[in-house]
Amino acid sequence: MIAGAALAAWLADRDAQKRSHAAVEACARHWGRQPMMTEIERQLSELRVRDAAGVLQIARDFMAKEDEIALLMEDMIALSAKDPFFRPPFHPISSEIHTGLLLYHNADLSIALGVSGVDMLAGKKAGPRGATSIGFSGITTLFRYLKAGDATVSFWEAPPIGDHFIAAQAGKCRLVERRRIEDGEEILIDGRYQSFIVEHAASDMLYFQAMVRPGAAPLAAEYDSKTLSFIGASSTDEVSSRVQMMVSMLRTMEREDALPLIEESLASPHFYTRWHIMREFLAMDADAALPSLRRLAARDPHPEVRAAAQRTLEMFFEDEAEAEFPAGDVKCRA
């Protein structure tokens, strides 16, 4: 943060602000035209099959352009030295233990360059600590450590997260191995069942991180680091989460004219989204929702959705439930 007289002077000087903004825009234009950036766009647009393997190779190609990326960093350092109010034209990403820049982002691939400072790591480790967890992102992630910081890393695995994930069957995660990583090492993590933990580092860790979304699991899972048991899940799909929120909002606003859209959104590939929408649908217009509820009860691919739908039929549509599932049928209860 730049405070004090320099900030006051910059805020009072419109021309200085314009110069700062112009430098950011010029930097963005310049680097947006460089082969490093145009090549990745071209490769992704020409990809015939948008699968994890293809996108992963494109990420590797980008990360191999170390010289060009070094030039980019040098340029931004020089511009920052020239004008303290210059901001790199890349989205900043940071947490308590790392800071970085998002160099590339689209729906299939995000590539960041970041550093985990040894002081940040030590501060975190030495500070007050509550329960800790091991996260399985559900997404294929490629790390390339330009500087590995002489770090010791432990690798973990859990039962694979599939489309029909059931919390009660999530089991436990387990330690696979613990070892030091080297400068230049590449670590590929299939977040559907793999994760890793940095246990110790002697110096700063500088690394690329590429998140490859095709083929991602529907959710990320989290395991307790002491008991190694499953403790929670969250969606990996931002779009479906937004749809869920919008459907809830439409129900709250009593927008019954949106019912056709809500019914359409029941086609979500994610089981948790389908049931979230069905609950909202029932709260808006139970009669209109009934045909879809019957369909979920009979044919939804996820057993918990089928069971919840069958139970809902029993609870609120007694006659329907009897017709759909005559006495004597075995029902799976949620």
Place this chain on the structure above:
Amino acid sequence: MKKKIDITAVPELSTSVGMHGSIKQKEVGGPLCLGIFVAIVIAL
């Protein structure tokens, strides 16, 4: 009159899945901007 059901009375799934980015992974600081997050934890 349309039949409406109290949403709180409708069964929920046993497998609860939070919204995208809703899990604040302990030690890491939670999912970062634009869905980027570093799936690492500093162990004891």
